[in-house]
Amino acid sequence: MSTRARRASVVDVAKLAGVAVGTVSNVLNRPEVVAPATREKVMAAIEELHFVRNGRARELRAGRISTVGAILLDIRNPFFTDVARGAEDRLAQDDYTLMLASSDDDPAREQKYLRLFEEHGVHGMLVVPTGPDLGPLLAMQDRGVRMVVLDAPSSLPELCSVAVDDEAGGALAAGHLLSQGHERLVFLNGPHTIRQCAGRRAGVDRAVREAGLDPEQVVVEVLLSSLDAAGGDEAMQRILDDTGVPSAVFCVNDLVAVGVQRCLRRVGGAELLTRVAVVGYDDIDIASELAVPLTSVRQPTHEMGSAAADLLVRADLTVEHVVFQPELVVRASSVAHRGGLA
Amino acid sequence: MSTRARRASVVDVAKLAGVAVGTVSNVLNRPEVVAPATREKVMAAIEELHFVRNGRARELRAGRISTVGAILLDIRNPFFTDVARGAEDRLAQDDYTLMLASSDDDPAREQKYLRLFEEHGVHGMLVVPTGPDLGPLLAMQDRGVRMVVLDAPSSLPELCSVAVDDEAGGALAAGHLLSQGHERLVFLNGPHTIRQCAGRRAGVDRAVREAGLDPEQVVVEVLLSSLDAAGGDEAMQRILDDTGVPSAVFCVNDLVAVGVQRCLRRVGGAELLTRVAVVGYDDIDIASELAVPLTSVRQPTHEMGSAAADLLVRADLTVEHVVFQPELVVRASSVAHRGGLA
DNA sequence: CGCGCGGTCCGAATCGTTTCATTCGGATCG
DNA sequence: CGATCCGAATGAAACGATTCGGACCGCGCG
Incomplete structure (x- = not known):
C-alpha cells in the first residue's frame, strides 16, 4: 500500500489533532500535565497516523541515551x-x-x-x-x-571491573577433593599466561597448604594447550599410561572434564569412571546431564552481568572493582561409591 | 580530568581548523572533493579534539540507518x-x-x-x-x-521468511535408520501444535513409505511434553518397561537423545547403549563429545542467518520464502557394532 | 578583456523531537 | 471590579550532522 510514505512526525500529529507540537510532546512524555480532552484528541491522531516517535531525534535533542x-x-x-x-x-x-x-x-x-x-x-x-x-x-x-x-x-x-575470584575457585575445588580424603590430585590446567589459569593454580596451592600439606607433594599440574574435551581425553590417557590411575582430577573447565570422563570409561569402564573423582569448572548446562553428573565450580554469570549493568546505570561515577565468589556444585563425579551407578 | 565536557561537535572542529562545518562534513564523507591541504588541517583538528561524530544526528538528517x-x-x-x-x-x-x-x-x-x-x-x-x-x-x-x-x-x-525444511529433516533421519536395517522405529516427538514437530513427523512417514513400508506398522510415535534430557530419559524408561528394547530411536532434539542414552546405559550398560540406534536433531556442540557420539540432523544455522540478513539488505523488496535443507551427520550412535566401544 | 568553467569552500536550511519562556483564558480573591 | 494566580497550550530555539545552491578564485580561451 503505502509504498514509501514518510513516517508520520509530531507535526503531522499536531496538525491532525489541531494542537501545537509541544502539546503532542507533552502527551507523549508527561501526560499528566495535559487536559484529558486534548489528550484524547492527540492519542486518537497518533493512533490514526500510526505515529511512532523517532528515537534518534528524541535522543539527539534530549541528550538522554x-x-x-x-x-x-x-x-x-x-x-x-x-x-x-x-x-x-x-x-x-x-x-x-x-x-x-x-x-x-x-x-x-x-x-x-x-x-x-x-x-x-x-x-x-x-x-x-x-x-x-x-x-x-x-x-x-x-x-x-x-x-x-x-x-x-x-x-x-x-576502569570499573567485574570479575570472579579464580583463586577462590581453585581453592574450592581442591579443598573439596581433599576433604573427600584424596591425598594427591591431578590438576589439568591451561597456560599460566592466562590470568584465570594462574589464579586457579594459586587457589589450589592455598587449599593444600591450609590442609597442612605440601603442594609439591600433593599437586600434579599438567598444562594443556587445547582446553576442550579432546585435550582432556588425551591428557588423561597420557597420565594413565605414565603414572597410573589418579585418585582425583581437577579440570580447568567442564569440557576438559568431559574428555577425562570419556577416557576413563574407555579404558576402565564404569568401574574406573566411578573410582576417580573428577571436578570441572564453569558448571555448563550439560554438566548435570552427563552419564556421571559432574561436580563443578560455578561462576555467578547472571549476577556478574547484573552487577556490571548496575555499575553502568548507577548515579555516581565512583570506580569500583567487583569480585565475585564462585560456588561449588557437588554432583556424583566427585563423591565416592555412588550406589546407583556401580 | 574532563569531568563532563561536552563531546566535540563538527562546529568545534570547524572552528579549530578554520573552515566551515560543511567542509568538515565533506572530509568525513567525501574526502576526495576537499583539497589535501585543508583535509590535513581538518584531520588534525579531529585528532586533537578526539572528535567522534554523533551517529544519532547523522542518521536523523541523512535518513540512512x-x-x-x-x-x-x-x-x-x-x-x-x-x-x-x-x-x-x-x-x-x-x-x-x-x-x-x-x-x-x-x-x-x-x-x-x-x-x-x-x-x-x-x-x-x-x-x-x-x-x-x-x-x-x-x-x-x-x-x-x-x-x-x-x-x-x-x-x-x-512477510519474508527463512526456515528449515523439517519434513526433509525427519525423512533424513528415518531414511538413515531404515537403511541401517531397522524395521521399526520409535519417534520421540513433541506436540504437533509445534509446526516443526508436525513437519518432522510427516517426513518420517514419507521416508517409510518411500522404503515401501507402512508407517502404521513401522513408526511408534511417543509425544513428550518436556523436550529435554529428563523428558527423554523418562520416555525411554517407559518404553523399555512397556514394550521392551527398541531397535532404533529418533529424537526431536539432541537433549532428548542425551536423556535416552542416559536411560539406556543405566538400564543395560554399554552393551544396551550400543545396541540401540539413536538419532538426534540440531547437532548441538556436545553431540560429538558424548560417550557415544550422537548422529544428528544439522540445521544450517549460519547460512540461515546469512540468508535472512541478505533479504534485509538487498536492494529489491520482493517477498521471498527461503527454505533450507537440513543435513545428516552420522556418528557412532546410529551405526551398529561400533568396535571401540563394546 | 570578458566569459565560462572546474575545483573548493561556505553557510543556511533541514531532519524530528524536546524544552522552556511566553501567552491565554478563566477562576479566585480582596 | 481590578489584580493575581494557575493550569493549559503555544511555538520558537536547540540538538549535531548532512545537504546543496551559491560564492569565490584562478585560468584557459575566444
Missing part, C-alpha cells in the same frame, strides 16, 4: 551470553536496552564496534577485552562513555 | 545465537550492525523490543516470533521497516 553496548569475546559461548542475560535483566529495570556484539577475540573487530557504539551514543559499554591494552577503553571513558571491564586479563584502576 | 535488530526467543540457546552469528557476518559486509534482544518467548517482551527498535529507526528486523500472531510485524513492515521472519510457526505470504 537509553542503550548500553556490550562487546563479548564470543557470542556463542554460554558463559558470555549468560552474563549478557544478567546485564539485560538489570538494565531492563531502568528501561535501558542492551546491544550485543562479539569481537571474536579480534582486536580490530573490537575497535570497530567500540567506535560504532560510541557514534551511536551509547550510555555505557560493557566489554570483555581481547587483549591487555585497555588504552582505547580508557580514552573512551574520558570522552564520557561509562565503562565496565568484564572478566579482564588485567585491569586498570581507573 | 545502518543497524538491524533481531529478536530471538532465547539468547542462551546456541541455535539462535548461531543464526545471529550468521546474520552478523553477512551484515558486516554492508557495514550494518546487529542489535540483539531476546523475547524469552514472552509476547509482551517481544512487543516492547519491537517498538524500541522501531523508535530507534532500525533498517530492518529479524524476528523469531513468540506466537502465531504476525499482525504487529506486518504493521511494522507497512510502516517501512524491513522484516524477515525466522523459523516461524506459521508465516504470512506478505
Whole structure:
C-alpha cells in the first residue's frame, strides 16, 4: 500500500489533532500535565497516523541515551551470553536496552564496534577485552562513555571491573577433593599466561597448604594447550599410561572434564569412571546431564552481568572493582561409591 | 580530568581548523572533493579534539540507518545465537550492525523490543516470533521497516521468511535408520501444535513409505511434553518397561537423545547403549563429545542467518520464502557394532 | 578583456523531537 | 471590579550532522 510514505512526525500529529507540537510532546512524555480532552484528541491522531516517535531525534535533542553496548569475546559461548542475560535483566529495570556484539577475540573487530557504539551514543559499554591494552577503553571513558571491564586479563584502576575470584575457585575445588580424603590430585590446567589459569593454580596451592600439606607433594599440574574435551581425553590417557590411575582430577573447565570422563570409561569402564573423582569448572548446562553428573565450580554469570549493568546505570561515577565468589556444585563425579551407578 | 565536557561537535572542529562545518562534513564523507591541504588541517583538528561524530544526528538528517535488530526467543540457546552469528557476518559486509534482544518467548517482551527498535529507526528486523500472531510485524513492515521472519510457526505470504525444511529433516533421519536395517522405529516427538514437530513427523512417514513400508506398522510415535534430557530419559524408561528394547530411536532434539542414552546405559550398560540406534536433531556442540557420539540432523544455522540478513539488505523488496535443507551427520550412535566401544 | 568553467569552500536550511519562556483564558480573591 | 494566580497550550530555539545552491578564485580561451 503505502509504498514509501514518510513516517508520520509530531507535526503531522499536531496538525491532525489541531494542537501545537509541544502539546503532542507533552502527551507523549508527561501526560499528566495535559487536559484529558486534548489528550484524547492527540492519542486518537497518533493512533490514526500510526505515529511512532523517532528515537534518534528524541535522543539527539534530549541528550538522554537509553542503550548500553556490550562487546563479548564470543557470542556463542554460554558463559558470555549468560552474563549478557544478567546485564539485560538489570538494565531492563531502568528501561535501558542492551546491544550485543562479539569481537571474536579480534582486536580490530573490537575497535570497530567500540567506535560504532560510541557514534551511536551509547550510555555505557560493557566489554570483555581481547587483549591487555585497555588504552582505547580508557580514552573512551574520558570522552564520557561509562565503562565496565568484564572478566579482564588485567585491569586498570581507573576502569570499573567485574570479575570472579579464580583463586577462590581453585581453592574450592581442591579443598573439596581433599576433604573427600584424596591425598594427591591431578590438576589439568591451561597456560599460566592466562590470568584465570594462574589464579586457579594459586587457589589450589592455598587449599593444600591450609590442609597442612605440601603442594609439591600433593599437586600434579599438567598444562594443556587445547582446553576442550579432546585435550582432556588425551591428557588423561597420557597420565594413565605414565603414572597410573589418579585418585582425583581437577579440570580447568567442564569440557576438559568431559574428555577425562570419556577416557576413563574407555579404558576402565564404569568401574574406573566411578573410582576417580573428577571436578570441572564453569558448571555448563550439560554438566548435570552427563552419564556421571559432574561436580563443578560455578561462576555467578547472571549476577556478574547484573552487577556490571548496575555499575553502568548507577548515579555516581565512583570506580569500583567487583569480585565475585564462585560456588561449588557437588554432583556424583566427585563423591565416592555412588550406589546407583556401580 | 574532563569531568563532563561536552563531546566535540563538527562546529568545534570547524572552528579549530578554520573552515566551515560543511567542509568538515565533506572530509568525513567525501574526502576526495576537499583539497589535501585543508583535509590535513581538518584531520588534525579531529585528532586533537578526539572528535567522534554523533551517529544519532547523522542518521536523523541523512535518513540512512545502518543497524538491524533481531529478536530471538532465547539468547542462551546456541541455535539462535548461531543464526545471529550468521546474520552478523553477512551484515558486516554492508557495514550494518546487529542489535540483539531476546523475547524469552514472552509476547509482551517481544512487543516492547519491537517498538524500541522501531523508535530507534532500525533498517530492518529479524524476528523469531513468540506466537502465531504476525499482525504487529506486518504493521511494522507497512510502516517501512524491513522484516524477515525466522523459523516461524506459521508465516504470512506478505512477510519474508527463512526456515528449515523439517519434513526433509525427519525423512533424513528415518531414511538413515531404515537403511541401517531397522524395521521399526520409535519417534520421540513433541506436540504437533509445534509446526516443526508436525513437519518432522510427516517426513518420517514419507521416508517409510518411500522404503515401501507402512508407517502404521513401522513408526511408534511417543509425544513428550518436556523436550529435554529428563523428558527423554523418562520416555525411554517407559518404553523399555512397556514394550521392551527398541531397535532404533529418533529424537526431536539432541537433549532428548542425551536423556535416552542416559536411560539406556543405566538400564543395560554399554552393551544396551550400543545396541540401540539413536538419532538426534540440531547437532548441538556436545553431540560429538558424548560417550557415544550422537548422529544428528544439522540445521544450517549460519547460512540461515546469512540468508535472512541478505533479504534485509538487498536492494529489491520482493517477498521471498527461503527454505533450507537440513543435513545428516552420522556418528557412532546410529551405526551398529561400533568396535571401540563394546 | 570578458566569459565560462572546474575545483573548493561556505553557510543556511533541514531532519524530528524536546524544552522552556511566553501567552491565554478563566477562576479566585480582596 | 481590578489584580493575581494557575493550569493549559503555544511555538520558537536547540540538538549535531548532512545537504546543496551559491560564492569565490584562478585560468584557459575566444
